[in-house]
Amino acid sequence: MSTGLSPQAPSGAPPRPSTRRVRALVDRVDRRFLPVVGTLVTLVVMLGVGQQRYSTARSDFLSMRLLSNLLLDNSYLLVLAVGMTFVVLAGGIDLSVGAVVALVGLVTAKLFTAGAPLPVVLVLGVLIGTCCGLLIGVMVQVFDIQPFIASLAVMFLARGLANVVSTNSLKIDDDGFSALASWSLKFGEGRETWRINASMLIAVGVLLLAVYVLHYTRFGRTVYGLGAGDRGAAVELMGLRPARTRIGVYVISGTCAGLAGILFALYTKSGFNLTGIGMELDAIAAVVIGGTLLSGGVGFVLGTGAGVLVYGLIQVLIAREDLDSWWTRVFIGAVLLAFVVLQKVIAGRRR
Amino acid sequence: MNASARGTNPATLFQRVSQHGLLWPVLALVVLLLACGLKSPGFLDVATRDGNLYGQLIDLLRNSATPLLLALGMCLVIATGGIDLSVGAVMAISLAVSLTHLASVPDPSAPGAVATAVVLGLVLGVVIGAFNGFMVTALGIQPFIATMILMVAGRGIAMLITKGQITTVTSPPFKSIGSGFVLGVPVPVVIAGAVFVLVALAVRRTALGMFLEAVGTNREASRLAGVGARSTTWVVYVLAGLLAALAGIVYGAPTMAADANNIGLLKELDAIMVVVLGGTRLDGGRFHLGGLVVGALLLSTLERAVIVFELPSQTTPLFKALVLIAVCVAASPALRSRWRSRPPRTRRPVATEVAA
Numbered sequence: 001m002s003t004g005l006s007p008q009a010p011s012g013a014p015p016r017p018s019t020r021r022v023r024a025l026v027d028r029v030d031r032r033f034l035p036v037v038g039t040l041v042t043l044v045v046m047l048g049v050g051q052q053r054y055s056t057a058r059s060d061f062l063s064m065r066l067l068s069n070l071l072l073d074n075s076y077l078l079v080l081a082v083g084m085t086f087v088v089l090a091g092g093i094d095l096s097v098g099a100v101v102a103l104v105g106l107v108t109a110k111l112f113t114a115g116a117p118l119p120v121v122l123v124l125g126v127l128i129g130t131c132c133g134l135l136i137g138v139m140v141q142v143f144d145i146q147p148f149i150a151s152l153a154v155m156f157l158a159r160g161l162a163n164v165v166s167t168n169s170l171k172i173d174d175d176g177f178s179a180l181a182s183w184s185l186k187f188g189e190g191r192e193t194w195r196i197n198a199s200m201l202i203a204v205g206v207l208l209l210a211v212y213v214l215h216y217t218r219f220g221r222t223v224y225g226l227g228a229g230d231r232g233a234a235v236e237l238m239g240l241r242p243a244r245t246r247i248g249v250y251v252i253s254g255t256c257a258g259l260a261g262i263l264f265a266l267y268t269k270s271g272f273n274l275t276g277i278g279m280e281l282d283a284i285a286a287v288v289i290g291g292t293l294l295s296g297g298v299g300f301v302l303g304t305g306a307g308v309l310v311y312g313l314i315q316v317l318i319a320r321e322d323l324d325s326w327w328t329r330v331f332i333g334a335v336l337l338a339f340v341v342l343q344k345v346i347a348g349r350r351r
Numbered sequence: 352m353n354a355s356a357r358g359t360n361p362a363t364l365f366q367r368v369s370q371h372g373l374l375w376p377v378l379a380l381v382v383l384l385l386a387c388g389l390k391s392p393g394f395l396d397v398a399t400r401d402g403n404l405y406g407q408l409i410d411l412l413r414n415s416a417t418p419l420l421l422a423l424g425m426c427l428v429i430a431t432g433g434i435d436l437s438v439g440a441v442m443a444i445s446l447a448v449s450l451t452h453l454a455s456v457p458d459p460s461a462p463g464a465v466a467t468a469v470v471l472g473l474v475l476g477v478v479i480g481a482f483n484g485f486m487v488t489a490l491g492i493q494p495f496i497a498t499m500i501l502m503v504a505g506r507g508i509a510m511l512i513t514k515g516q517i518t519t520v521t522s523p524p525f526k527s528i529g530s531g532f533v534l535g536v537p538v539p540v541v542i543a544g545a546v547f548v549l550v551a552l553a554v555r556r557t558a559l560g561m562f563l564e565a566v567g568t569n570r571e572a573s574r575l576a577g578v579g580a581r582s583t584t585w586v587v588y589v590l591a592g593l594l595a596a597l598a599g600i601v602y603g604a605p606t607m608a609a610d611a612n613n614i615g616l617l618k619e620l621d622a623i624m625v626v627v628l629g630g631t632r633l634d635g636g637r638f639h640l641g642g643l644v645v646g647a648l649l650l651s652t653l654e655r656a657v658i659v660f661e662l663p664s665q666t667t668p669l670f671k672a673l674v675l676i677a678v679c680v681a682a683s684p685a686l687r688s689r690w691r692s693r694p695p696r697t698r699r700p701v702a703t704e705v706a707a
Contacts, residue, residue: 095620139679143685143686148623149623152620152624153675154672156668157669159668160665160666160669273665281499281503288496294493294495324510324515326506328507329506333503333505334504336499336500340486
């Protein structure tokens with residue numbers, strides 16, 4: 001479905017030029033931003049509910065501390081979701097990212113045990129993700145295998161390799177790595193303390209870079225064009241390079257998964273072969289909640305950022321309500337349902 | 352197939368075999384079975400004990416029952432151009448409901464209680480399938496997301512049903528659904544076989560199969576042609592839910608423990624893999640039921656082969672990946688066209704649909 005980019009047919013009798021212009025403007029805003037507006041409204045509502053229910057006399061729920069904790073706990077998810085946004089916008093899907101996170105974590109741990117220096121380990125970790133992405137991209141582009149199956153195969157591959165590396169949880173006790181994990185800038189006093197650490201900086205950096213690439217470069221335009229739904233024919237006619245771009249989005253997603261693997265290792269200071277089961281779904285859910293259509297071509301990577309925050313807030317609210325952890329999944333399903341229906345309603349009204 | 356390819360001379364026969372979608376999966380299956388037979392000499396033997404069939408091959412058949420049941424539903428859904436990611440979660444939910452019911456009745460072994468438990472599980476599968484169908488047809492949501500909602504939430508729901516516990520019961524009749532024998536054949540094999548025949552009859556002896564393919568090829572065109580695209584789509588999602596619920600009961604019956612977190616985990620992906628190995632492309636529009644049997648057998652043989660070759664069982668995903676990649680690449684249009692163009696082109700070009 002590519003309603004978001006298709007020209008709108010004028011409906012009914014033509015109104016006066018000035019009204020038409022206003023309506024066209026509203027329509028244009030509607031078309032591109034409404035799903036993201038929905039995400040932002042949800043975010044505000046959730047923050048409002050939290051502020052109402054969990055603020056105490058001494059501290060507000062709504063604070064820099066909350067934002068900083070959200071980013072701290074979800075930096076790996078943000079990076080994954082940003083990479084996934086590229087793939088989804090181009091009309092594909094990448095199921096391998098969760099398994100890649102597990103593989104990268106374990107390889108990182110193993111390399112440290114073998115005494116490899118920190119920079120080498122970090123670069124190798126990210127490159128593992130890049131290779132996995134490249135493999136998917138080549139299968140999709142050269143051998144014309146559906147993205148679902150290609151990334152499924154790589155998911156099995158990465159999960160199997162992770163199991164080969166180790167089936168135990170490996171602790172990472174490298175000094176440099178620990179220093180990187182615990183480095184942070186502190187702000188504020190007492191209960192209002194909030195901090196910025198390396199993971200958050202990297203995640204936000206990736207997000208900003210993605211905004212630049214998607215909205216201000218030729219590559220970004222090609223990504224949107226690929227998702228328009230004609231197997232890249234229009235993109236090709238425009239003289240852009242669909243083949244290279246289609247491989248490119250999977251390489252980006254894989255690289256992001258490699259980076260997320262490092263971030264997750266920084267977060268847990270260990271590698272484990274069962275991490276990341278279902279993480280690809282978390283990433284896809286964040287992308288969908290962020291207003292990107294899974295059929296490709298429509299969406300914003302900043303929306304994905306908001307989607308990740310919504311995702312993280314659900315977990316915070318569940319924890320504050322003292323509900324059992326499985327409620328999280330039910331709630332995320334419900335929010336997903338609400339968003340999908342919302343997107344449908346918006347899309348329906350546009351027609 | 353055009354008329355010239357239907358000759359009986361060896362060249363065209365070879366050509367037909369080499370073009371067949373199931374060539375690579377069948378080859379892989381045969382090679383794996385032979386390799387296992389060479390490695391462990393008793394592997395291919397089938398014995399009778401107390402009138403029941405025993406042996407590694409029988410175990411393979413038994414293990415293929417669950418993926419086959421799931422893949423049958425999945426294949427029909429895929430034929431309409433959709434996908435059902437919720438089947439793994441449905442397995443967990445149906446088993447949770449069945450066992451919770453059994454745990455609540457005074458006599459879990461009574462035939463009535465077992466029947467109610469099974470029916471409850473199946474009804475829930477139908478309800479979930481109807482929900483998926485509603486999302487896809489009435490709301491027009493992409494199948495991937497529509498079914499992903501329950502894939503995400505389903506395990507949480509199953510946990511709610513079992514109250515976060517692993518529910519365990521003892522009920523020999525229920526257990527026999529997964530581990531018993533009928534006329535010497537394991538019950539799961541009988542169930543899977545019967546369901547396969549029923550589904551095959553339903554789609555190949557009635558118009559349903561044609562409707563499915565019509566909807567999968569072009570939904571709008573099929574609607575204009577008078578095919579009830581909506582009702583057809585509903586039917587397949589309900590069927591997929593029902594079969595997933597049945598698979599959950601068959602899979603979980605031997606252990607009689609409803610572990611909501613782990614029953615059916617990643618089974619939806621196994622089912623999709625079986626469908627793809629069986630030569631059905633995810634694009635929708637055409638499907639091969641016979642291929643599912645090959646795919647399901649290949650999957651469980653692969654899992655067994657890893658054990659026979661004394662490899663750590665955790666490495667199974669690795670081999671699944673290798674087989675999946677190999678079969679997909681071998682069957683990919685890019686490679687096929689390269690092979691096809693190698694011999695001198697004296698014959699008429701074969702229609703490209705053969706690739707499906």
